[in-house]
Amino acid sequence: MEAPFGHAGHRLMEWAIPTRTFTEMGFHGEQKGSTGIDETFASRWNTGIGAEIMGRHKFGPKPRPCPDESWRGWWGDNPPFHTPVVVLTHHPRPPLEMDGGTTFHFLDAEPADALARARELAGGLDVRIGGGTSTVREFLEADLIDEMHIALVPIFLGRGERLWDGQEGLEQRFAIESVASPSGVIHLTFSRQR
């Protein structure tokens, strides 16, 4: 409960927190957000997105008893998604409507079926695979990702979930580009080869 991001804490998001996009989510008080290179990447987070798919642990903490329907997620009364969100879980429950347009839909489904449901909910817009790590990995393995943005942060965690496990040869399916931001973060874009 005290460490939703494990021992990494907020260090993986430090580049993003001061940006305009994240500031407008309310993570940073009343201050105006930055508008440079990092914001340029951060702003794609919600541009054109009509629904998100997330793993169960992005919705709630790991050791919680299931089902526990009193738990309304890590994200407060007004979560920053403002769209339908499909939560992958082996313990489905009724949809949970929050303030600000976010509704959590709990689904026990394979990636392809979850994506089909999210597409229905997205109203013609794109679907974001919001993580965590193992959820992204499952969707990569099922070849259901068209575009991916990775922010590579120069810190050393030493342990944790590994995104690239089992992804040998990914560069043959994606055109990969990278730039180093002045903040020290390297932004990588993965685009499905056509």
Place this chain on the structure above:
Amino acid sequence: MEAPFGHAGHRLMEWAIPTRTFTEMGFHGEQKGSTGIDETFASRWNTGIGAEIMGRHKFGPKPRPCPDESWRGWWGDNPPFHTPVVVLTHHPRPPLEMDGGTTFHFLDAEPADALARARELAGGLDVRIGGGTSTVREFLEADLIDEMHIALVPIFLGRGERLWDGQEGLEQRFAIESVASPSGVIHLTFSRQR
């Protein structure tokens, strides 16, 4: 009439034309656009924008007699703006409503007054200063720019309008960041110092 971008032709936009954002404007046929680093910058062109301000020459060619109200702009019946557009001109004419949500409003005004009008039209969203060069320069000189994206293309024009003329010390008003895209274009972001 044959060279709306002068002797530069389309070379200054070549990096942008294959991107998803520009492809969706219809500049590139039916093909799907690219989604890499260049698209990340291109996508900020219309994200959160509620109105544009443009100079007269972005609306129509230079040597045309004025007023000539039969001329409906360079941009075809369905211009790519899809918002109100304020056209700065010494020869105002009634508003011109196009397909797809673009309406041109012709205004003989100083930058600050044009911005005030564009803000009214933008419905709480941001206002883009869409160019050309001398229009951007006027708004920089009036200190009315909060954010700017420059794509520096490695070609040598040798002549033309100069954006930086008279802008000595601009770096004291703006935090400037730059990255080189794999396409060879250098993207610069200018953010007003706070």
